[in-house]
Amino acid sequence: MGNIQKITPNFWFDNQAEEAAQFYTSIFDDSEIVKVSRYLNEGQEIHGQSEGAVMTVDFKLNGQKFVALNGGPQFKFNEAISFIVHCATQEEVDYYWDKLSEGGDESAQQCGWLKDKFGVSWQIIPDILPELLSSSDRDKSEKVMKEMLQMKKIDINLLKEVDQA
Structure with a gap:
């Protein structure tokens, strides 16, 4: 197993994780979408997402690893970060x-x-x-x-x- 980045920033989106990852990777050099994980039927009563919907997108910007999560509308970004x-x-x-x-x-x-x-x-x-x-x-x-x-x-x-x- 390769080196694991100690800290990985995670973006919480309502349902735009894949769109955002594509947007960001189109801007920065040395960037790519690494993996897309999808929601399964298991846990649907908790996550409320339909089976097959994008759950997380692992991506890199200038070699830095990030994760984007489709977690629902509960949280919004603000300037604190x-x-x-x-x-x-x-x-x-x-x-x-x-x-x-x-x-x-x-x-x-x-x-x-x-x-x-x-x-x-x-x-x-x-x-x-x-x-x-x-x-x-x-x-x-x-x-x-x-x-x-x-x-x-x-x-x-x-x-x-x-x-x-």
């Missing part, structure tokens, strides 16, 4: 922002955060941001923070301009 996507360039920021925000909640977009069409929160963060926010020059850091707080999608060039001013 989010996934950070580290980006080296503005092109990466633009790519992940555009793809993940497609069909999502535009009112939930602020400071690099977005909510996708399934209600999952993501942070699209340029690698340079922590450096700009923790400059030894406190005034520069505060100017960068002030500018960032006004953004939805992070604009690296604009933050660098503020930092250089």
Whole structure:
């Protein structure tokens, strides 16, 4: 048996687990749907799902393992948990922002955060941001923070301009 990832994030969906896994794996490199498990007749009085319906989808995003579960409508995603996507360039920021925000909640977009069409929160963060926010020059850091707080999608060039001013 190969190495088992110690911690695997699990998404609880009403009934969109397979659709979400397909959506996410279409966005990230080194990604794939690994396995789809289906509900059986056993336990139907507890799970309430029809036999053969998708129960779980094991998938990978950039090599990281995830599970998506069709568990019913009892629980909804909220911003208390989010996934950070580290980006080296503005092109990466633009790519992940555009793809993940497609069909999502535009009112939930602020400071690099977005909510996708399934209600999952993501942070699209340029690698340079922590450096700009923790400059030894406190005034520069505060100017960068002030500018960032006004953004939805992070604009690296604009933050660098503020930092250089």
